[in-house]
Amino acid sequence: MSGITPRKRRPTQIDVARAAGVSQATVSSVLRDPSKPVNRIPEATRERVISAAEKLGYSPNAAAQRLVGGRSFLLGFHTFEEIFPADQTDFYFDFLLGVEREASRRGYDLMLLSPTAASQNTRGAFGSNATARRLLVADGGILVGRHVDNALLAELDANGHPFVLIGRREIAGIEVPYVAFDYASATARIVERLATAGHRNIGYIGEPGGGEQTEDRLEGYWRGIDEAGIRASSVKHGAPLTPAELERWVTERGITAVVVEPGDDDSNIARLVEAADALGLGIPSDLSVGVLGDPPFTAAPREWSRFVLSRYDVGAAAVELLIDILDEEDRPRQRVVAPEIVEGSTIAPPRTGSPKR
């Protein structure tokens, strides 16, 4: 009680050096990558240093390593909303799973950067976002979420801080490194399936304000239409389809199948089912449906023909890309993960015989 508690210091390279009778620089050399020619140290010395390090229980100070520009073997995982909402089957969780597993496999640990924490200790951070500061301890960062600010990306890029975005993003003048789902190809394949089943008139039901994701799906739609050699098709994009509109599609335009973006919740699908029911149209007997995604489908449970997005895979791919960037590997900075097509039971050949008039 009377004495001071002498917070014992961790041993440093200097302590090891003293114990081994060499200089700090030598200790550093021994512990660094031995493949580098600069660090060639004769076996005798090496052993002396290592046994001293072992005796003292030395371990490097990661902050210092990081400060001199070395690796900290830490990757930041930044979401711009709460990482763990009450719901475990949360949007981010599968990404996190993939990121964690792959990072750990590659020998990196993870930093969870929550937006709440960032806004708390903003003291002295003036970037477009306090994020930049938090990310800096790590070797690089993985950013997730729709709400990632372009200004932030630009700032990270300008500061030369390595990062990877999950989700496609195009910004003029910057090549944003990202890993995204290949919505375009997946959509094209769904359209191809419909065409193969015999459909010649396929409608597209889009989501209002879907951003890059919608762009990609639309691109895939047109590509699919094109490759199947179909001419006339209809796109309804920007608001949910009403029963009246659906009726016009089917009767006037002769549409026998639709592809549909699920929407933020299942809203688009629920509307479609409602409309079809109201018109007495059976799915898939009267109308084939391909869903462009894999939502929970709580509003309209059914074995939808669709594609499944593996967030896990995307997370893992993001880690791979980020480490490639750190290693300055000369590989593409923008990558794409192919969704998996699920057969389902909502695609069938179109009704033969004369169409309703």
Next chain:
Amino acid sequence: MSGITPRKRRPTQIDVARAAGVSQATVSSVLRDPSKPVNRIPEATRERVISAAEKLGYSPNAAAQRLVGGRSFLLGFHTFEEIFPADQTDFYFDFLLGVEREASRRGYDLMLLSPTAASQNTRGAFGSNATARRLLVADGGILVGRHVDNALLAELDANGHPFVLIGRREIAGIEVPYVAFDYASATARIVERLATAGHRNIGYIGEPGGGEQTEDRLEGYWRGIDEAGIRASSVKHGAPLTPAELERWVTERGITAVVVEPGDDDSNIARLVEAADALGLGIPSDLSVGVLGDPPFTAAPREWSRFVLSRYDVGAAAVELLIDILDEEDRPRQRVVAPEIVEGSTIAPPRTGSPKR
């Protein structure tokens, strides 16, 4: 292609100082805690510095801050098994949830330290475990899991690196800071419930090799027995109860109720149910049962009378304790979280009339 890519540097305090026409030391003062008398800076200068910082997009280098002994506002979360097994409802997950939420609420971010990653980049770490090294970037660490090594705890303690263990642990000569479930009190309360219901002869079914947790429950058991003024009781501790043993308990010793540790999976409970079924004993009509924990109960689903452990709360409490330690708050270093008692339907008054003979 021909030019060098000039990895732009992040602005530092020196850059800000130059822009504001002051010294680096002044910039540091302005950005530090203004409540400290040392950092009293007149408003005019403060504004000049801040606007310069904003213009340059300055944000502190966390590694440098950490190196000089400041806070990095990072907490390490270290498990000694995979953090995310395939199963989402994993052992660690709820702890993580509580830790994340509380940390974020307090303005700290989280580092996920996985054992896999640690073993990868061990280059140059010689502690009892590479863990110590990884933990160092953070201000402190939270350790979870049964497999936490005593030697590691001793080393962290010796190095003065702040940490908190989830789960009770007693090591001679060290006051290990921990947050644990109050198994003892919870068990005593379950025994009390049984006694209140009229039971005078209560058996204890333990788990082989349960360690501190079993110790605590047993202590609570004896305390409960004692407080209820019951004399004779039976303890079966070390192996699952067989039907023959159960019969002896009931017929020869007149046991009317048991408390049972659930076991690593639900094994102990499953065995008990089997044994009771074999003897034609109804639960709770012939035998009341209190479960000392809250396992998934997949093997024997029923509304067990038990206590529920909130891993979430323990996680949050661990963060609180760790930050207390960092702030050098003078509060107890070993804390306990009370489980919640669930009424359930497996406790009833003992059968009146003459016992089976």
Next chain:
DNA sequence: GCATCTTGCTGTTACGTATCAATGCTACTA
């Protein structure tokens, strides 16, 4: 026997920040 190369190690420096002793300055007191 001298010049040159190689080996094995050391000295120094930089990284970006926080702290603290020290300095110049202003304003106030006697």
Next chain:
DNA sequence: TAGTAGCATTGATACGTAACAGCAAGATGC
């Protein structure tokens, strides 16, 4: 007016590591 107290700011330093230039001693070539 001289002396002093307090304020605003600065210079120097330490933190632990990695990188690199440099140096002494021995090996090699001719």
